[in-house]
Amino acid sequence: MTECFVTRGFVGRRSSGGPEDVASRIPPGQYITRDFPVLSAGPTPRTPLEQWTFTIQGLVKQPVSWSWQEFQALPAREWTVDISCVTKWTKLDMHWRGVSVDTLLEGVEIDDRAAFMIAWSDGGYTTNLPLPDVLNGQAFVAYEYDGAPLAPEHGGPARLVVPARYFWKSAKWIRGIRLQAEDEPGFWESLGYHNRGDQWREERYSGD
C-alpha cells in the first residue's frame, strides 16, 4: 500500500550512496557504520579458556569436542566480509580469523538425515540455520577480529559468523553446534524475528 509513499521534506544524506560498488554492497534499509556496535540480550558471559570447549553433536556418528588449544590447532584462515545487523547497520570489510564450518564438520561423520544446524552459546543463546546455508565457506567460527583476540562484548572468545544473514545468526560466545533433521527456531527466531534472516531479501521479522 505504501511502497510509493514520499515523506514530506525528506531528502536524505545518501550516506549509503557513494561509489557504485559500495552502494551495491548495502542491503535494503541498511546504512553504513564505521564503528562496531554491540547488541546483546543479557550480560556478557565470561568462560575461562581452560574451561572452554567446542562440541559438535546431534545427528553425527560420534560427537566431537575440542578444547580451546585443540580448536586453535584446527586449520584457520582470514576472512574479509560485510556484516549487516537487523538493527539497520552494515559494516563493510570486517577482518576476521577463524575456522570454517566445513572444516569443523570434517571432524565428524554426518548422518544423512541432518538438515539443520543449531548453534548454541554460553548464556543459553541459540540460533538455527539450514545446513546448506553454512557449508562451502558460507560460515565460520571466528576467534580474532582485526588482528586481535575477539573481545568478550563482540562474542569472544569465539563466535559464529554467517555473513549472508543478519548478524543475530552469528551467535556470540558459541560453544557448539547440534545437527538435526528438523528445524528449531532459536532465541530471536522465537521472538518475532525471521527464521532465515537473509538481509538481501530484507527478512527482518517473522512474516517478511
Added chain:
Amino acid sequence: MARPLDWQLATVAGVHDETDAVRSFSLTLPAWTGHRPGQHVDLRLTSEDGYSVERSYSIASEPERAPEVDITVERIPDGEVSPFLHDVVVPGDRLEVRGPIGGYFVWEASQPGPLLLVGGGSGVVPLMAMIRHRARAGAMNPTRLLLSSRGPGEIIYREELDRLSATQDGFQVAHTLTREQPPGWSGYARRIDEAMLSEVLDPLGREARVYICGPTALVESAANALVRIGLAPSQIRTERFGPTGT
C-alpha cells in the same frame, strides 16, 4: 507463516521537547495491534526520487495509549534521520511506521516482583514505557530507576519521573549526573558503578528483574557489576543504544 508487520502511515499528532537535543513525537497509527513496554518500531523515510532509509526507535509510551505511540528521538548532529525528524517534522505530517518489534526486552505489570531499571541518556526511553505502563496499570511492585545523564539539562522525562517518584506507589528514581551537577545536587555525581548499583538494588533485593538500556559501555559495566553483586545473568535483560543511532 506469521502475519507480516505491514508498514502503516502514521500521523504525527504532537511534538514535544524533552531537552534541548531530545524531542518526542506522538504518532497515531491506523492499524496498531498494541505493544508491550520495551518494544520498538521501525520508521521508514523516502525521498521524492525513491531513496529510502529505515531506523528503529523504542516506544516511550504505555500500551494503554494505543493507537497512539510516542517515540523519543535524540538529535545526532551528523545523523541522517534524527535531524530531519527534529527540524522538519511537524504535527499533521505522515510517517511510515511498522511494529511492534522485539519480544525479550519487555516488561508488563502482570509480571510481579521488584524491578530495577538502569538507563543511560536516551536509553531511558524503553524503560519509560515500562514506568508509564506500571503507573497506569496501578502496579505497586517495588521499582527503582537509576538514570545516568550528563548534566541537569539533559535528564529526559525529568519532571514526569520526579512526579511519579513522589506518588508513593513503590516507584523511585535515582539520578546520577556524570559531567555537570547543579549547586546543591543531592543525587549521585559519577558514572554508574557497583557501589551505586548495590545501594539502589538494596531495597529491592537480589531477586529483582533488571532491565538495562544505554550506551554499550554503561550496559556492559552495569550488567557485569550486577553479576558480581550476585544476580543471575538470566535476571538481567539488556538493550544497547550505540553511538551509531542516527
